[in-house]
Amino acid sequence: MDFQNIKELLKRYDFSFFGLSLVIFIFGIINLYSATHTSASFHHANLYKVQLGWYALSLAVGFGISFVQPKNYFRFAWFVYAFNVFLLVLVLFLGHKGMGARRWLLLGPVRIQPSELMKLSVIFVLARWFRKHSPDQEMGIKELIVPFIIAFIPTLLIVLEPDLGTGLLVLLIFFTMAFFRKLKWKSLGILALVGILSGGLMYQFGLKDYQKRRIKTFINPTADAKGSGYNAIQSKIAIGSGKFLGKGLMKSSQASLNYLPENHTDFVFSIFNEEHGFFGSILLIGLYLFLFYRFVWLAVNVSRIFDSIVIIGVMSIFFWHTFINMGMVMGLLPVVGLPLPLMSYGGSSLLTFGICCGIATSISNSRNMF
Template identity: 75%
Template sequence: MNNNSGIVEALKRYDFTFFGISFAIFLVGVVNLYSATHSSANDYFADLYTVQIGWYVFSTIVGVVVSFIQPKNFFRYAWLFYVLNIILLVLVLFTGHVGMGARRWIVLGPIRLQPSELMKITSILLLARWFTKNDPDQEMGLKQLIVPFILAMVPTLLIVVEPDLGTGLLILLIFFVIAFYRKLKWKSIVILAILGVLSGGMMYKFGLKEYQRKRILTFINPSADAKGSGYNAIQSKIAIGSGRFLGKGFKKSSQASLNYLPENHTDFVFSIFNEEHGFFGSLFLISLYLILFYRFIWLAQSVTKIYDSIVAIGVMSIFFWHTFVNMGMVMGLMPIVGLPLPLMSYGGSSLLTFGICCGIATSISNSRNLF
């Protein structure tokens, strides 16, 4: 009886909301993935939704296991996780699997691991630890940002070299969100904004490859190369516009069935969803993401430990920037950088990342009720 009552009490304390909202988004995503790929003549693409379900189950199991780890252990082993992840990123550059023109994966039998995905999480755990141990109650100037900026830049540079510009910039965006949340002086914010504009110009001139610069030019004027680099952006906007208010209906996307829009199972899943379900369907999906973001912000405000609060905001920023950038790029509001839409786009490594994120958030939430 005591064991049963202990299990019941544990279930009462367990916060199911993060996995619950994520499951709702995934359910929409896997149905959309089936719709986007069902007409493919290639059996590999036609069966992607079943592979996605398998990855989701595995990711959820991993996430649930993570949820039973005490948050103090994330703090304790943050440096270890970070260093091991850096080693994996270095290994990718020398022994990684090449796909779609980039060296991003480590192949372990049937499993392809993308260390840059896990780096988003390990960077958050370490940055939160550093900010917690260094005057957590004081406003920060530029001097206090030097060390955490270096901690963020090391993996960013390793990831950009792969090349994976989108994920590399995402690490920096996560750093800026955490730094801002941690209380930056307004003077520091203004200086960082100016430095960001100047460094962006320098990176465009000297740091980007030709195809990366072409993406930015295509974003400004897609019609300049409508049959080349601007093709995806134009077809994506056609798909979104043709959905109108109510959409064409399930499995009735012409852009998917006629294969006008490449990568409709990864980067451009939101375009297909818009075409089939229209403006109101997109509002429903965006509402699910907003509920998830709100839940992370609520968690950050409800915990008593500054480390847990920073980690919650960092995890929220992973979901937010993925969603914001992906939706922005398929609507032509941002350059195409190849960031997946959380729990909607096909991809095992990204699902694993989001599963672990939900596990970390659930662990932090559960710990509020232990004492």
């Protein structure tokens, strides 16, 4: 490939998804360093270096995927889905146990979390099913039975790990994609009713005691202020103390004094609020909103239905992670342990978001390059 071809290729290449994710990641890596630099643990104090390594890997993988033709997502959807279901079953029997859950498979020194990749597998299979079985007419309950089963199988396996947050996220991805495919309002009402009833049954018979405590803590965190409600209370203290402009970089008392546990994963947004205040938080939220807008714009402007549905599915991963994480640290939702995209520490989730950007870029590029 000569210089002129490379120049033409770069001219047609859509850098917006990787560009926006890079800006958010820069916010995230600075915030991660700020949250952990005073830690007495050598491992915690160097988490930002590990995160940089994971981001480099996720960027490389995502960039490679950006040159994959979207028709391959359609072609291999069922194979990738079946393989990921197999990995989830394997996790239940051979998975590495940590913090009371089996969520990881060990491959030498590397831990992989199949539930992260399952989100993408579900998107490809659902998009393929909606493409072939759901033309332009509105869908009723009957048309949703098969796609619901497709989403429910991995959801059940993930909840059994147990990982309730990721399991519910898979269902939210399904509902978002179904709604995008012209769901009847009557069907939407029935699904809402079923969701409420099944939620009540799950709370009564399916949730473990610690999961029930999270819900009770969400309703009244002060009832156990030194126990299950501690994180929620400290998180709101961090957010409130940031006021309008924040305390400044590396000046978070909640992080430096270690009042807020998991300040590098679940509660990074709390530390960001404390140090950068309302103004900084609005800026960060604006970046996420612009990223969501790019996804929706692309979904509306691609010519192939399958590509459009995939983009909405990928967007829903970013959206629900962001919405749920920010909601839980502000006390608006129960704490479920979902990372904030490109901000929270974590290799598997960072790799997933990098792949998501690669998929979106490949579909955008396909309009001009393939």
